[in-house]
Amino acid sequence: MTQAIGKPLNRVDGRLKVTGGAHYAAEIPLENLAYAVAIGSTIARGQIKSIDSQEAEKLPGVLRVITHENAPKLQPVKPFTKGGVVGEKPQPLQEPIVYHSGQHIGVVVANSLELATYAASLVRVIYEEETPIVDKNKVRQEAFEPETIFGKPPNFVRGNPEEGLSSADVRIEETYTTPTENHNPIEPPATIAMWEGDKLTVYDATQHAFGVREALATSFRIPQENVRVICHFIGGAFGCKGPVWPHVILAAIAGHEVGRPVKLVLKRQQMFDVIGHRPETEQHIKLGSTRDGRLTTIIHDGISPTSMFDEYVEAFTVATHVLYACPNLQASQRLIRLNKGTPTFMRAPGEAAGTFALESALDELAYALNLDPIELRLRNYADIDPDTNLPWSSKSLKECYRVGAENFGWSRRNREPRSMRDDGYLIGMGMATATFPANQSPAAIKARILADGSANVQSGTHEMGTGTATVMAQLAADILGLPVKRVRFELGDTEFPPAPVSHGSATVGSVGTALYGAATDVKVKVLEIARNDRNSPLYQVPENEVAIANGRLFIKNNPAKGETYADILARHHLEQVEADYQSLFDTEEKYSKHGFGAHFVEVRVDPDFGEVRITRYTGAFATGRILNQKTARSQFIGAIIMGIGMALMEETITDQSIGRVVNANLGDYHVPVNADIPNIDIHIVDEVDPYVNPIGTKGIGEIGITGAAAAVANAVYHATGKRIRNLPITPDKLI
Numbered sequence: 001m002t003q004a005i006g007k008p009l010n011r012v013d014g015r016l017k018v019t020g021g022a023h024y025a026a027e028i029p030l031e032n033l034a035y036a037v038a039i040g041s042t043i044a045r046g047q048i049k050s051i052d053s054q055e056a057e058k059l060p061g062v063l064r065v066i067t068h069e070n071a072p073k074l075q076p077v078k079p080f081t082k083g084g085v086v087g088e089k090p091q092p093l094q095e096p097i098v099y100h101s102g103q104h105i106g107v108v109v110a111n112s113l114e115l116a117t118y119a120a121s122l123v124r125v126i127y128e129e130e131t132p133i134v135d136k137n138k139v140r141q142e143a144f145e146p147e148t149i150f151g152k153p154p155n156f157v158r159g160n161p162e163e164g165l166s167s168a169d170v171r172i173e174e175t176y177t178t179p180t181e182n183h184n185p186i187e188p189p190a191t192i193a194m195w196e197g198d199k200l201t202v203y204d205a206t207q208h209a210f211g212v213r214e215a216l217a218t219s220f221r222i223p224q225e226n227v228r229v230i231c232h233f234i235g236g237a238f239g240c241k242g243p244v245w246p247h248v249i250l251a252a253i254a255g256h257e258v259g260r261p262v263k264l265v266l267k268r269q270q271m272f273d274v275i276g277h278r279p280e281t282e283q284h285i286k287l288g289s290t291r292d293g294r295l296t297t298i299i300h301d302g303i304s305p306t307s308m309f310d311e312y313v314e315a316f317t318v319a320t321h322v323l324y325a326c327p328n329l330q331a332s333q334r335l336i337r338l339n340k341g342t343p344t345f346m347r348a349p350g351e352a353a354g355t356f357a358l359e360s361a362l363d364e365l366a367y368a369l370n371l372d373p374i375e376l377r378l379r380n381y382a383d384i385d386p387d388t389n390l391p392w393s394s395k396s397l398k399e400c401y402r403v404g405a406e407n408f409g410w411s412r413r414n415r416e417p418r419s420m421r422d423d424g425y426l427i428g429m430g431m432a433t434a435t436f437p438a439n440q441s442p443a444a445i446k447a448r449i450l451a452d453g454s455a456n457v458q459s460g461t462h463e464m465g466t467g468t469a470t471v472m473a474q475l476a477a478d479i480l481g482l483p484v485k486r487v488r489f490e491l492g493d494t495e496f497p498p499a500p501v502s503h504g505s506a507t508v509g510s511v512g513t514a515l516y517g518a519a520t521d522v523k524v525k526v527l528e529i530a531r532n533d534r535n536s537p538l539y540q541v542p543e544n545e546v547a548i549a550n551g552r553l554f555i556k557n558n559p560a561k562g563e564t565y566a567d568i569l570a571r572h573h574l575e576q577v578e579a580d581y582q583s584l585f586d587t588e589e590k591y592s593k594h595g596f597g598a599h600f601v602e603v604r605v606d607p608d609f610g611e612v613r614i615t616r617y618t619g620a621f622a623t624g625r626i627l628n629q630k631t632a633r634s635q636f637i638g639a640i641i642m643g644i645g646m647a648l649m650e651e652t653i654t655d656q657s658i659g660r661v662v663n664a665n666l667g668d669y670h671v672p673v674n675a676d677i678p679n680i681d682i683h684i685v686d687e688v689d690p691y692v693n694p695i696g697t698k699g700i701g702e703i704g705i706t707g708a709a710a711a712v713a714n715a716v717y718h719a720t721g722k723r724i725r726n727l728p729i730t731p732d733k734l735i
């Protein structure tokens with residue numbers, strides 16, 4: 001398998017995307033389309049007393065105003081937090097209760113977007129408002145333990161953490177906070193719903209086509225087979241298109257009520273209220289260490305908010321379980337309820353915020369011990385998974401530290417804070433560890449060899465912009481012995497075999513494993529036809545003596561003897577040969593499966609204005625087999641950029657008196673732009689993992705953001721001598 005795999009091939013869909021030929025959900029051309037605009041609550045807590053939509057309905061071209069007073073009654077759907085598919089428990093427009101600002105309280109359908117938008121502005125709502133709870137400090141005493149933190153108990157203890165702390169020579173005890181952040185993919189969430197009788201076709205921007213199908217089928221009490229969900233392209237998602245949010249159901253309600261295809265696209269402002277967010281965290285870390293830098297305890301606890309109705313846990317302690325060898329660990333989290341929508345997964349949910357705290361604390365400990373921060377990490381290197389005592393399926397973190405440090409020039413760093421200057425600016429260098437689990441879940445694939453000798457592979461998975469379509473074609477091409485251009489990988493349709501939600505950096509591991517099985521099976525099927533055929537040059541040739549290249553099967557020792565897939569199918573009058581495969585994964589793990597990496601950052605801080613610029617960035621990652629060097633690099637870079645945004649810019653600000661987001665736009669909610677980002681130097685450390693899955697991949701979409709914010713904060717400390725424990729590191733915190 002070495003022809004296409006690993007090569008930095010261009011995206012198979014690149015041309016379509018740059019020429020505008022790629023149709024995203026909101027761009028599907030349909031006849032007779034109507035437009036829906038969702039009305040959001042202007043209060044964050046209370047009751048709707050009345051809704052007057054008469055004026056809106058009078059406008060010619062307005063088709064319907066749907067509210068809780070006239071919406072169809074929906075069947076409940078299980079939320080994501082309980083193992084279901086929807087983003088939050090309440091179904092839209094079922095009751096007059098407002099739980100959070102921006103909650104959908106109605107939907108207007110009209111002949112044009114402009115008309116629907118105007119009509120929505122005419123709908124008069126009278127509320128009975130209550131004081132919203134959006135400040136966690138006001139309800140701190142009501143914090144409660146969630147049922148579980150990503151499968152771990154909410155109050156996990158290894159060894160004797162208190163004893164480990166009291167016996168330590170050196171202690172670090174600090175609180176770190178991260179703010180609420182919102183997903184801001186370029187493509188807003190969008191749904192087109194088209195009913196024909198009790199059959200529903202939906203074009204949706206989703207990371208989970210089969211989840212959308214399930215949510216809609218359940219909501220409207222129709223069989224799942226009646227719902228088809230299509231999503232060929234996604235303009236970024238980062239987690240917010242993983243669960244099915246109420247606007248998808250609103251679009252289906254609207255389409256049902258007006259009997260026409262209806263399109264509903266969320267506005268950027270609405271994206272801050274109704275598609276989840278990364279909740280703020282308050283994290284307390286206590287580290288104990290011997291004088292020579294061996295950790296005697298790690299205590300990591302804290303709180304994060306959830307909504308009034310779901311229990312979403314921002315699992316900031318999960319990485320702490322595995323990062324360092326330490327006999328004593330306490331990892332515990334509590335939740336508090338606020339009048340906000342249910343938080344959700346956002347790139348490395350848990351790890352991104354958690355590693356900010358832990359990896360900042362490690363840096364503080366390194367200074368307290370006067371040890372190099374890499375040396376401190378090496379002294380506590382976990383040779384096995386410290387929680388489960390399982391061996392790693394593979395771990396190349398030491399190599400990441402070495403490769404990263406060398407390429408970055410870490411040895412040029414003078415350890416003393418505030419000691420390096422350039423042209424009047426303070427210069428700082430920081431580092432941190434990255435880690436993310438190699439998640440995978442069952443997926444199904446259909447692989448076909450067609451009469452012309454090309455291959456067609458189908459799975460209802462998703463192309464979020466990560467390169468799934470490209471790497472799956474590469475993988476299939478190598479297994480089948482075909483050039484990539486002779487493989488067609490089709491995705492994004494519930495007519496194809498079911499794939500899981502594309503999250504947790506799990507798509508390649510899950511779908512790739514299924515593809516490996518299906519492609520191998522279909523290849524063997526074709527070979528069997530030849531081996532049983534007296535007219536084939538491969539008649540009765542043992543399977544292990546046959547090789548394939550360029551669509552031709554031949555005898556390894558005698559390459560002149562062979563024939564093509566097309567020859568075999570033609571002689572047998574076959575249109576195609578196909579194989580279906582369902583990947584399953586052991587529930588009982590023999591190995592602990594994680595990717596690792598290291599970040600190295602140089603910052604330049606203006607000593608007068610506190611402005612932080614990133615001047616250099618090196619990342620080294622070991623995540624098993626890399627299927628495409630180009631798209632992989634792009635994932636690492638993208639996640640690091642998001643980590644820089646997390647470190648320096650991103651923060652959703654809620655007005656504490658009225659409970660509404662005040663910076664719900666890209667002018668006020670800052671994300672990095674090109675001018676903020678230097679050339680990011682990525683080193684992919686070769687790693688062969690024979691255990692993680694048959695294709696040896698660990699997933700790469702999220703690991704790049706883990707540790708990134710800490711590396712920046714550590715560099716800022718090194719530059720300025722100021723330890724910023726509250727993200728983002730804005731200039732006001734440095735002057």
Ligand code: MOS
Binds near residue numbers: 238242346347503505
């Ligand atoms: Mo990702 S945050 O698991 O979609």
